[in-house]
Each structure stands twice: as structure tokens, then as C-alpha cells.
Amino acid sequence: MPNELVHRTIPQIVPYLDEQDAAAVLQTLQNNWITEGPQSALFVDALRQLIDVPYGVLAPNGTMALSLGLMALGIGPGDEVLVPDITFAGSATAVLMVGAMPVFVEVEPDTFQIDMDRAAEGLSARTRAIMPVHLYGTACDMEAVDRFARQHGLFVIEDAAQGIGVRHRGKHVGSFGDVGCFSFFADKTITTGEGGFVACRDEALYQRLCLLRNQGRMERGSFVHPAVGFNFRMTDMQAAIGVSQLRKLDDIIGWKQLLWSVYEEGLSDLTEIRVVGAAPHSTHVPFRCVLIAERADELQAFLAEHGVQTRSFFYPLHRQPCFTPENSRTLPARPGASTAYAHADYGFERGLCLPLYPTLGIDNVQYMVRKIRSFYRPATTI
Incomplete structure (x- = not known):
């Protein structure tokens, strides 16, 4: 771990990148495979095992991961999503990106997670989903979120951008909802510079995620697009850093x-x-x-x-x-x-x-x- 000298300036964040991370990127360059490839597959598999979900896809960043999850659930114009009032703006802008409307919910006063005793105040006939945000390295009350979602027929999109390694009642965050979305920005517990991940348990939902993130096709190299999709991919250089980071x-x-x-x-x-x-x-x-x-x-x-x-x-x-x-x-x-x-x-x-x-x-x-x-x-x- 780092030396313990007191510096004149202590930055608010310094990414933890070492020789192993650099060697991982260099290897991808030497292999001449820099778009999504073998390192991306390894990163996805390692994340699925950590979070304990059968399916998952990479995304360019945490905000796009949320938008991708929302789109895969069919949330769009005319819909509303309950979002806690204390979170990074990207939680709400991801909802706006798919044409839906975020509705803000009060937070509880101890750890500032979404206050499920107040969530019903934001309900309307247009409410389709709730987005609990696991804030500042700890977890929302996912049992309460699940009860509320079942009672009102809502999807659950977990914003676990800050949640790698965090568990609630023994389960990794991001594994409770319909989708769980993660970020690998420079200040996160593990980083790929930019990057995201969408975890899920439903195979049909996974298929929609795959189509949406890869220009409406399951495999690259084909110019036949069965569905409308977008480019939500990462690079193997980023994934190689992620694989190296997960080892630490x-x-x-x-x-x-x-x-x-x-x-x-x-x-x-x-x-x-x-x-x-x-x-x-x-x-x-x-x-x-x-x-x-x-x-x-x-x-x-x-x-x-x-x-x-x-x-x-x-x-x-x-x-x-x-x-x-x-x-x-x-x-x-x-x-x-x-x-x-x-x-x-x-x-x-x-x-x-x-x-x-x-x-x-x-x-x-x-x-x-x-x-x-x-x-x-x-x-x-x-």
C-alpha cells in the first residue's frame, strides 16, 4: 500500500493505478485487440461472480448504464421514476435521457439513503419504476424497496455506482432489483477511467440489453440489425484495467x-x-x-x-x-x-x-x- 508521508496538498481523490494495471493495458495493445474482446469477457465474468448474477453487460459509464437499464425495461416518454433527492445528478439525467421524468423522494437522516416511508408521496398513475441509490459506500433498505415495488407494480433500478463490494444482508448491492448499475469512474472503489456495468437476473431482459448496447444486433460483424440499438460498448483497454483492479x-x-x-x-x-x-x-x-x-x-x-x-x-x-x-x-x-x-x-x-x-x-x-x-x-x- 502507499507510503504514509504527509503531503502539503491532499487531493480529494487519487486513482489507485499501478504497474499491473499498466501492464494489462500494454498487453491489449500488443495483442492488437483494443475494442471489446477477450478482456471485456473476463471483466464481465468477474463482475457477475462478484455481484452473484447470471447476466451482465458493460456500458461506457455509470449514467449510460442507468439509461441502458431503463431502456431495456421499456421505460420512456410519459413514465415517471422515483429517485432519491440526494444523489449525483446523473441518476436523474439518466431518466431524462430515455424521455421519462424523475420524481424526487426525501432521504432518511442517518445515512441519507432513500426514505421508503416517504416514497408513496411521489406516486402517480405514471410511475413505472423506483431507483434506490446506494450512497456513500453503504446500502439502501432493499427489503423495503422490494415490498414497495411489489405493492405498486414498479420496476427496481438499483443505482450502485458507488457500491462495488457493498453488501446488504449478505447480498451484493445491484443484485436485488430488475437491474443493478455500476460505475468505474476514477473515484470509484475500482476504476477503468470511465465505464459501467448493468447486472440482471432475467434472460429476456439480458437479451434486450445486448441488442440495445450493440446497435440492435447480438454479434458484431453483421450488418443485419433485428432491433434498434445504440453503441454502449467499452474498450478492451478499459476492461483490462478492470480485470487488474478486481484482483486488488x-x-x-x-x-x-x-x-x-x-x-x-x-x-x-x-x-x-x-x-x-x-x-x-x-x-x-x-x-x-x-x-x-x-x-x-x-x-x-x-x-x-x-x-x-x-x-x-x-x-x-x-x-x-x-x-x-x-x-x-x-x-x-x-x-x-x-x-x-x-x-x-x-x-x-x-x-x-x-x-x-x-x-x-x-x-x-x-x-x-x-x-x-x-x-x-x-x-x-x-
Whole structure:
């Protein structure tokens, strides 16, 4: 693992790429097979085994994985999809990409997953699906999601973009719903630079995914297209990195959990801070070290002055400028005024995400802990 020198600047993320990853890419170049090929097949098989699903396809990125899953389920114009109010904007824009409308649902206040006690407020005759988002390295209550979906006849699209390695009641996230969608962006637990994956259990749905992602045909090399499809493929260069990254997954998860425990132990006695951990019945593969902190804006500015790059919470979707009527994204009025999203607003106003990645040393985490303690206890902390 990385050395533990304290750096003057601690970036919010540094991808964990090593000689094995570089050698994997070089091998694909030497083999002269750079489009989807043998490494892509290996990557898909390894992901299916990890997630424990019989079927899956690659996608260019996490947002496109969500759109591909939605299209395969037949969700489109006139349909509505329930989406938690705290998530990356790509969860909602994926719904818009297929012509459907996202309807925002309040989140619960502990780990900021979708609040299933509030989900019914967003229902209408047009609701076709619900999109739980496994946020910040822990899991939604998938039993509650499943009960709700069955009761109302909805598809379940799991946004597990941050969820590689995360389990709920022993099952890997992304294996509960009709489809489960993953991202391999640079800040994810494993990365291919850009990339995504759609997992599923139904063979007919898998066939539709294959057609949609490969220009409406099952195999390349044919100019006969039985269906309308698109190019949602990856490259073997990216897949080769993914295969190499998966071989290090246990070490990556173990290191991230160790770093999180250093944060948690060092900050546990500060009454101004709550370190957000695992949701009930879920494991925790930290995406960042997530704090709910008093004076979060001031703390963020203070850390920046001391060389630490941080990130805020995701901006609540109901407040996003891109989803306002002025920007032609008129959303249904359910569940009502912005006061209906008090937990989402609270999380954004007090949430702060600290660096946590496999190339980060323990000494750097201890440095950040000392700086945070000095912010709240300036008279007693050096």
C-alpha cells in the first residue's frame, strides 16, 4: 500500500493505478485487440461472480448504464421514476435521457439513503419504476424497496455506482432489483477511467440489453440489425484495467476501511461532528469519509487553507438549476414544496466529504484529523 508521508496538498481523490494495471493495458495493445474482446469477457465474468448474477453487460459509464437499464425495461416518454433527492445528478439525467421524468423522494437522516416511508408521496398513475441509490459506500433498505415495488407494480433500478463490494444482508448491492448499475469512474472503489456495468437476473431482459448496447444486433460483424440499438460498448483497454483492479479489490476495501476507522476514532469525541457509517444490515466500503458537521462551510474553507481538498454533499435534486421549469425540466409538484426535503437540505448544508482512497497514507488522515480537531478545539489542540 502507499507510503504514509504527509503531503502539503491532499487531493480529494487519487486513482489507485499501478504497474499491473499498466501492464494489462500494454498487453491489449500488443495483442492488437483494443475494442471489446477477450478482456471485456473476463471483466464481465468477474463482475457477475462478484455481484452473484447470471447476466451482465458493460456500458461506457455509470449514467449510460442507468439509461441502458431503463431502456431495456421499456421505460420512456410519459413514465415517471422515483429517485432519491440526494444523489449525483446523473441518476436523474439518466431518466431524462430515455424521455421519462424523475420524481424526487426525501432521504432518511442517518445515512441519507432513500426514505421508503416517504416514497408513496411521489406516486402517480405514471410511475413505472423506483431507483434506490446506494450512497456513500453503504446500502439502501432493499427489503423495503422490494415490498414497495411489489405493492405498486414498479420496476427496481438499483443505482450502485458507488457500491462495488457493498453488501446488504449478505447480498451484493445491484443484485436485488430488475437491474443493478455500476460505475468505474476514477473515484470509484475500482476504476477503468470511465465505464459501467448493468447486472440482471432475467434472460429476456439480458437479451434486450445486448441488442440495445450493440446497435440492435447480438454479434458484431453483421450488418443485419433485428432491433434498434445504440453503441454502449467499452474498450478492451478499459476492461483490462478492470480485470487488474478486481484482483486488488480485497486489499482496496481493507485499506479504505482502515482509513475510515482512523477518521472515526480520531473524531468520535467531537460533539460537533457525526461520522456517517454503515446503514442497518449493510456493510460499508467508504466512498469518502462523510461527516455531518456544524459550520461545515467554515470547516471546508479551513481545511482548504491547510492543503486539504474536500467535497460537499451532493446538491439536492429539487434545488438543482437544471431541473427547474426555466430550464424546460418541469417536474411534478409531488411531494410538494422544498420543505418536504428537510433531510436532504440538512445533509447538504452540514455534509462534508473528506479524502479517502487507496493511495492515501494513514499519516495524511491523522494530519486531517488534527486539523479538524484544531478547528473545533483551537485552545486545546496543537
